[in-house]
Amino acid sequence: MYPVSDAFLQAVQENTREYYWTGKITTKAGKEYPFGYRDIVKGSGYITAQCCGSTELEIGTVYASEMGITLFSQIDRYTLEDAKVELSCHFRLPDGGFEEIPMGIFEVSEANRHLKTLELKAYDYMLRFEKSFNGFETVGNAYAFLELCCGACDVELAHTKEEIEAMPNGAEMLSVYPENDIETYRDxxxxxxxxxxxxxCINREGCLExxxxxAAPVLEVKGKHRFSSSFSDFITRYTAVSSTNLRTQTAEYYALETDDxxxxxLGVNPLLQFGLEETRRTLCENILADLSVISYVPFDSSTIGNPALDLGDVLTFSGGQTDGTQTACITSIEHRIGGRQSIRCVGKNPRLAQAKSKNDKNISGLLNQIEAGKIGIHTFTNASAYTIADSDVRIISLEFASxxxxxxxxxxxxxxxVAAVQTDREASAKGSIVIPSNTDGTAETDGSDESSDSVTVEVELPVTWTEDGMAEAIVTFVFNDDEILLHHPAETWHSGKHILFLYYPIDNVVPNITNTFEVYLRMANGTGSVDTGGCIAAISGQAMAAAAAWDGKINIEETTAGFMIGGGLQGKGYAETIKMETMELVQKSYSDHVADKYAIGAFCRPVVMEQEV
Structure with a gap:
């Protein structure tokens, strides 16, 4: 619910009310056209929004809100392409003043001119995310993905990094599974x-929220405020989630202790494909915890209206055929300018849908098959920014198989x-200076036409100045953890923004194993920065697969703080038993015992180890 004053909440419950609507149109050129309540054709204005389909509750939806209005206006319709429309509702308070409630920001998609009126249809900023997305190798947490999408589509995010990471699953590292149907940032x-x-959804300030x-209700809708209403005789509840695992071709089922x-x-979510089974379980159980609070009675009601209500608001109803102890959630809402407000909550009957929902856990995903001879493309986009200095920074990492x-x-x-280091330059300036014979600069004459001889002096002066230096960008290619020594692309730049183009052919790719191609960048005589989305890369070839079966390799990286050599290094004792088993008819095993290490005083001191096989 949009934050409003207590005086507004009191006024909206009264039997009579006074309000009016205003708005403003801003063209792409920056010209503004304000309009008032009298400029709106009666019964023509509406705002509709929804977060679910017409039959059941959903999560993950990204619906756009629609606005339609007809104005008595002579604005040139050809200037309204992608123009911004802002609407507000002004509600009279008990003290006689008016409280303004913003109703949203929309972008014009259609403008039709009639004889005396102008008809507009507009949508909110959600449609900006209908841009092609090619970052199929993007890795990061939820905030990194949201920052990437909002930055690419010019929409402000309503949440901070701390707010997103505090949510369940908000701090988990996510990666896009290559076998997916992602086409746009909206996906x-x-x-x-x-x-x-x-x-x-897009909130009233135009931000992605x-x-x-x-479960906590924000408002009670009384019988005197409803023109008509209908309520279901069941309660929609969720006690399980099902997610398809493409790697195992099975649907994983997670349920509460009482699964009724x-x-x-969840279908095939490409962000839920990577990781251990325990990680997937944790992610799905956190989603289930959010869904388990749902206990809604589906309804459909036409009310006198409350402009502060939003999608997702939980309501209670009283009077008439309602059960005041139950709650419902707004999943679709329609504001009519100067008219009624329609609100609705959808949901399925657990008793009728139980057989079908239990069958959902047996759904298996289909793996995309690789056809030899077809060109496959594997793409990458960075989800976080990089700062480049004199040490190698990995900016691109691609995994592929054939x-x-x-x-x-x-x-x-x-x-x-690029920010290049400023360079001090020195030079000498040489020249000739002609000095007249007289100190006052005039030549003496003795009655003849010839003047006295002047003196010419050769002068050399030192000159110093500072100018922008040349920074050098050095690229290193690494294929399957082996540095490619024969080819190191390099560029020299002045300060400013520059494009670095990279290309490298890879021959004789071994089939049916996972290959890794990485790009490292370092700068000399300067520093550089790469923003989120500043790296785009692709690997293409025939018979390409998105990923092969795991080849048993585990990469572990660890960094340590600086330490002083000569002060002595202390080794910590440890003991570990390593076992390896091969799935064969005859079982084989291997074990290794490593004893404690002695303390090391310097790098030249020998290390004694005890080994048992």
């Missing part, structure tokens, strides 16, 4: 919202903001 938001257990279903409600089918021996090509483009 990315859909899957991120699923992981966070909510839905996305994540909302979750709750509906099952939310079903047969082939050759592939790597292409990359990096936008680098």
């Amino acid at each position: 990315v938001l859909y899957f991120v919202a699923q992981v966070l257990g909510g839905f996305f 994540l909302r979750k279903y709750g 409600g509906l099952t939310m089918n 079903s047969e021996e082939t050759h592939v090509q790597f292409f990359g483009q990096v936008l680098v903001d």
